[in-house]
Amino acid sequence: MSRVKVFFNSSVNSKIVASLAGLGLTGFAIFHMLGNLQVFEGSDAINGYASILRDMPILLWTARMGLLIVAGLHIGLVIRLALRNRQGRPVAYAVRRYRAASVASRTMVLTGSLLLFFIIFHLLHLTAGLIDASAPDGLDIQGRVDVYGKIIHAFRNPLYVGIYFVGQLALGLHLSHAISSGLQTLGIEHAALNRLFKLAGSGIALFVVLGNLSIIFAVFLGLIRA
Amino acid sequence: MIILDSNIPPGPLEMKWDRRRFSGKLVSPANKRRIKIIVVGTGLAGASAASTLGQLGYQVECFCFHDSPRRAHSIAAQGGINAAKNYQDDGDSVARLFYDTIKGGDFRSREASVYRLAQISTQIIDQCVALGVPFAREYGGQLANRSFGGVQVSRTFYCRGQTGQQLLLGAYSALCWQIERGQVTMRPRTEMLDVIVADGHARGIVVRDLVSGRLSAHTAHAVVLATGGYSNVYYLSTNASGCNVTATYRAWKQGAAFANPSFTQIHPTAIPPAGDHQAKLTLMSESLRNDGRLWVPVSPSDRRSPNAIPPSERDYFLERRYPRFGNLVPRDVASRAVKAICDEGRGVGPGGQGVYLDFSDVIRQQGIEVVRERYGNLFEMYQRITGENAYEVPMRIYPAPHYTMGGLWVDYNLMSTIPGLFVVGEANFADHGANRLGASSLMQGLADGYFILPYTIGHYLATVDSPPIAEDHGAARAALERVEARIKKLLQGKGRRRTAASFHRTLGKILWDHCGMSRCAAGLRAALEAIPPLREEFWQNVVVPGSGDMFNQELEYAGRVADFLEFAELMCHDALHREESCGAHFREEYQTEDGEPRRDDERFAYVAAWEYREGEAPVLHKEPLNFEFVQPTTRSYQ
Amino acid sequence: MLVAGRKRRGGYRRIVKLTLRIWRQRGPNERGGLVTYQVDDISPDMSFLEMLDALNQQLIMAGEEPVAFEHDCREGICGSCSLVIDGVPHGPDRGVTTCQLYMRRFADGKTITIEPWRARAFPIVKDLVVDRRALDRIMQAGGYISVNTGGAVDGNTLLIGKEEAETAMDAASCIGCGACVAACKNASAMLFVAAKVAHLATLPQGKPERTRRVMAMVQAMDREGFGSCGNQYECEAVCPKNISVRFIALLNREYLRAGILGTKMPAQSDPPHGESY
Structure with a gap:
């Protein structure tokens, strides 16, 4: 145990592990978005996709547990680092002007916290179905869980669209700093490729957020209907 | 009673250092652990000495007044460090470096010491490489060299424009290692204010903790001073604002002879002072004179902008006076010429302190790009400081004091006339004679600290066997009382009408006018008359706010100015007595008809070592300089 | 923005007036605060530290304690100077230290806030001086x-690209x-x-x-x-x-x-x- 403690007492180790976990979560976010894009192919595609996942409970639950652990590690470590960082400067400057720090980088704690609340909300809302009592709970014609119907129902409601929109903004901002920052923390830099690495952060963030928002607004604007 | 014994080993020049190392007694490793050495100062000489002594097993206590040992002023040296490596195969050798240095010093330095310096120079480079100093390299991976300071061989090693910094960081890192090992105890933010001498030997120092203001005595088996030079006696110099004479001056008052105090080097190409507010002068590379032309308007009343003055109304004074060398005459010659022009009232810029250094011809002939490539960073620095674009209007330059060849007298073993008090680096007088060559100061500092002192101090420690005195020993208490009384006096100025800086400025002006680039008996006598009343007024009227038992920068400064006010007199005495012109010391009475310096080897081929006498004029002792191996010749540039 | 005049030969002496808000703190464990000072007579050719020198001379003559700040080489290499000027360490110019900052960079009548480096690892010694x-x-x-002193191999034995x-x-x-x-x-x-x-x-x-x-x-x-x-x-x-x-x-x-x-x-x-x- 003391070895683990010693390991994580090092700020650089903590950051490396937090970065690895964060990049893992980013991978999940990409995968999640791509999977959900099947909604554009109609109810059969997305319901089928969902049912394939549900038909492999061991894989599904292992993945879910894994995600939980990775997310827990990431959150735990960054909270610990953030608390330590806050102690780094007990007296604040009276005047402070930033030169290089992006808005995203300065709001990581805020966007991260928002993201956490959003994910909990999202899990309760669409995965567990505990938030919206009026949501359809049925099966589709083939007897699979009607994910398509749930999505359509949810995003017709401007309240949920609003909440998800804010969630996606937080996700986008968080990722736009997190990805390139994670690469730097892992020591991945290269004279010729550094600009690419920097762009990769905002690029991937934009990709995920646009993908997710496209579903939400396609439903909201009636481009996809039941 | 001071007896100067230079302790030079007998035998052929090349063998002297080997002989000394062999004949020196050694301290056994077990005894080293019990021996404590105090090192004051952490510049090149101090840091290298402290780290090497720690490595040898001595208990070292190291002091500096900065917040960190890495900030010593060695850090500001830009050009490079000389070594007789002959990597370029251009005919360099130990003998040639030796000869260049002794000739550059205008035959006022000790042959044996200079030869040893040239011998050790090659080891310094190897040592610094091993410590990780990132010297410039060629594409093939070998060390790069450049030629520097007008010598005909390329023997200067460099780290961009930061050679001093990188060499110091090398020594600092070695020091860090010894601190980590527990061999060196580092005491930053402590200023040495006196030497403790007991039974004729230096046995410790009195320091002031600059944060708490607490005074304390520290005792040891030997004391090493590496406290740098005193160019700041002129108020305006290229030295850091903290540089001062206090440590060496207090040692002088305790019996260490001070050698050649008037040998101060003045660099021709500094950025001129912009006004009374000026706190320091910034040096520009001498290489600017390769392409720039120095001139002033012919008429002193000409107030037109420089570009509006036609060539016929410009006086290219160096080209006029020295047609053969033109703008490339050596430092001291150029500096004197500039000062003479300004004294005639023909200087340009604020206060008439400055001459033009004009690049318009070379820009016209070779294009602005060539100039930008060669001097871009210097032009940028110039613009940052003055706000002027030197591509469009001529630069203005003015000479500035930047190095002091004089210092505490030391023998071949770097020991002063107080046994047990060793002096290294710019703080001692050795090696540079009356004039220092470019890229030689770094070499000397590191030679002293890494390679010479650690040997020679061992011999002293092995032969003098006495335990350190207690910190409440009578001599320590007396030294503490001296320091206390002085601080008390500083805080008691009655009239309270002037700040220490204001006195310092006045003193600087006196010295600059009368004991600067060119000196004459009448001027020096005037200075000697002006200084005592100024000092008196200082003690009457100086305003020092706050108290002694707190962090008090003004008190530190006032103490240093007080010492400058006394030391300046010693400089003038030395300059007055030396009735010849040699190196940086130019006496107007002793020049040829063409205005060239006239050295007098018959009467003045000696080191002037001054002894302090309380309430009397300083007493002169002479260490004759015998030139067995080289023949003194005359420098000429016309 | 009115930038204090660029120097020209002849009539370049423009005087600038400034309001300074400087962090004053007597010791590590004392309470500190921003104190406001007026300085006039500031030449645009002054360096920022020379401007502080001028303020300190005024304070000393007025019987007050001068502002403690760190400085030494005043040419950007020793690393002593350490002021946060209007929220930026070393002030508005890039790639320079505080001592290389000149007053022509500041507009007439401006208010400048000067604070020490702030970090738990850098406790304040006094005013703007930190440890x-x-x-x-x-x-x-x-x-x-x-490596020990002595016995190093020839510098060229080690080839470094x-x-x-x-x-x-x-x-x-x-x-x-x-x-x-x-x-x-x-x-x-x-x-x-x-x-x-x-x-x-x-x-x-x-x-x-x-x-x-x-x-x-x-x-x-x-x-x-x-x-x-x-x-x-x-x-x-x-x-x-x-x-x-x-x-x-x-x-x-x-x-x-x-x-x-x-x-x-x-x-x-x-x-x-x-x-x-």
């Missing part, structure tokens, strides 16, 4: 190559002022540590100790109470020597490498063979 010994202690933990040498020099140009810490949201010293680690890890001389060095220096950095790096790169933006944050990536790499490769097999103790030779 930066934490940086020295990091260096003592491993910022060196353990020009590019490696230049990279090492880029990193080594750190002057240890601590602006990186002052600028960092987390008061992290990563750029400082990275510069030294990169300097020595790039050169062959530094390789034998690279594992121990990076571990020890990071450990010392954490121990001193600096925060961790948030990769915001404020440090690089205020560094007077423009040291690149790429060296931080290099430090992370070195650290990872040390973590993976550095775990040694337990050292086998020599078989006991007494004191016989």
Whole structure:
């Protein structure tokens, strides 16, 4: 145990592990978005996709547990680092002007916290179905869980669209700093490729957020209907 | 009673250092652990000495007044460090470096010491490489060299424009290692204010903790001073604002002879002072004179902008006076010429302190790009400081004091006339004679600290066997009382009408006018008359706010100015007595008809070592300089 | 914006009036606060520190305590000066130290706020002077190559490519002022540590100790109470020597490498063979 403690007492180790976990979560976010894009192919595609996942409970639950652990590690470590960082400067400057720090980088704690609340909300809302009592709970014609119907129902409601929109903004901002920052923390830099690495952060963030928002607004604007 | 014994080993020049190392007694490793050495100062000489002594097993206590040992002023040296490596195969050798240095010093330095310096120079480079100093390299991976300071061989090693910094960081890192090992105890933010001498030997120092203001005595088996030079006696110099004479001056008052105090080097190409507010002068590379032309308007009343003055109304004074060398005459010659022009009232810029250094011809002939490539960073620095674009209007330059060849007298073993008090680096007088060559100061500092002192101090420690005195020993208490009384006096100025800086400025002006680039008996006598009343007024009227038992920068400064006010007199005495012109010391009475310096080897081929006498004029002792191996010749540039 | 006049030959002397808000604090454990001062008579050719000198001369003559601030070489190399000017360490110019900042940079009538470096690891000594010994202690933990004086091989025995040498020099140009810490949201010293680690890890001389060095220096950095790096790169933006944050990536790499490769097999103790030779 003391070895683990010693390991994580090092700020650089903590950051490396937090970065690895964060990049893992980013991978999940990409995968999640791509999977959900099947909604554009109609109810059969997305319901089928969902049912394939549900038909492999061991894989599904292992993945879910894994995600939980990775997310827990990431959150735990960054909270610990953030608390330590806050102690780094007990007296604040009276005047402070930033030169290089992006808005995203300065709001990581805020966007991260928002993201956490959003994910909990999202899990309760669409995965567990505990938030919206009026949501359809049925099966589709083939007897699979009607994910398509749930999505359509949810995003017709401007309240949920609003909440998800804010969630996606937080996700986008968080990722736009997190990805390139994670690469730097892992020591991945290269004279010729550094600009690419920097762009990769905002690029991937934009990709995920646009993908997710496209579903939400396609439903909201009636481009996809039941 | 001071007896100067230079302790030079007998035998052929090349063998002297080997002989000394062999004949020196050694301290056994077990005894080293019990021996404590105090090192004051952490510049090149101090840091290298402290780290090497720690490595040898001595208990070292190291002091500096900065917040960190890495900030010593060695850090500001830009050009490079000389070594007789002959990597370029251009005919360099130990003998040639030796000869260049002794000739550059205008035959006022000790042959044996200079030869040893040239011998050790090659080891310094190897040592610094091993410590990780990132010297410039060629594409093939070998060390790069450049030629520097007008010598005909390329023997200067460099780290961009930061050679001093990188060499110091090398020594600092070695020091860090010894601190980590527990061999060196580092005491930053402590200023040495006196030497403790007991039974004729230096046995410790009195320091002031600059944060708490607490005074304390520290005792040891030997004391090493590496406290740098005193160019700041002129108020305006290229030295850091903290540089001062206090440590060496207090040692002088305790019996260490001070050698050649008037040998101060003045660099021709500094950025001129912009006004009374000026706190320091910034040096520009001498290489600017390769392409720039120095001139002033012919008429002193000409107030037109420089570009509006036609060539016929410009006086290219160096080209006029020295047609053969033109703008490339050596430092001291150029500096004197500039000062003479300004004294005639023909200087340009604020206060008439400055001459033009004009690049318009070379820009016209070779294009602005060539100039930008060669001097871009210097032009940028110039613009940052003055706000002027030197591509469009001529630069203005003015000479500035930047190095002091004089210092505490030391023998071949770097020991002063107080046994047990060793002096290294710019703080001692050795090696540079009356004039220092470019890229030689770094070499000397590191030679002293890494390679010479650690040997020679061992011999002293092995032969003098006495335990350190207690910190409440009578001599320590007396030294503490001296320091206390002085601080008390500083805080008691009655009239309270002037700040220490204001006195310092006045003193600087006196010295600059009368004991600067060119000196004459009448001027020096005037200075000697002006200084005592100024000092008196200082003690009457100086305003020092706050108290002694707190962090008090003004008190530190006032103490240093007080010492400058006394030391300046010693400089003038030395300059007055030396009735010849040699190196940086130019006496107007002793020049040829063409205005060239006239050295007098018959009467003045000696080191002037001054002894302090309380309430009397300083007493002169002479260490004759015998030139067995080289023949003194005359420098000429016309 | 009205910028104080550029100097020209002849009538260049423009006087500037300024309001200064300066952090005053008598000692480490005392309460501090911003105090407002008026200075006039400021020439645009003054350096920022000369302007403070002028203020201090006024204060001394008025029987007040001058403002304590650190300075020495006044040419941007010793790393002593350390002022946060209007929220930016070393002030509005890039790639320079406070001492290289000139008053012509400031508009007439402006208010300037001057604060010390702020970090838990840099306790205030007085006013604008802070204690930066934490940086020295990091260096003592491993910022060196353990070689004895004497016996070094010829400098040319070690061939070091020009590019490696230049990279090492880029990193080594750190002057240890601590602006990186002052600028960092987390008061992290990563750029400082990275510069030294990169300097020595790039050169062959530094390789034998690279594992121990990076571990020890990071450990010392954490121990001193600096925060961790948030990769915001404020440090690089205020560094007077423009040291690149790429060296931080290099430090992370070195650290990872040390973590993976550095775990040694337990050292086998020599078989006991007494004191016989």
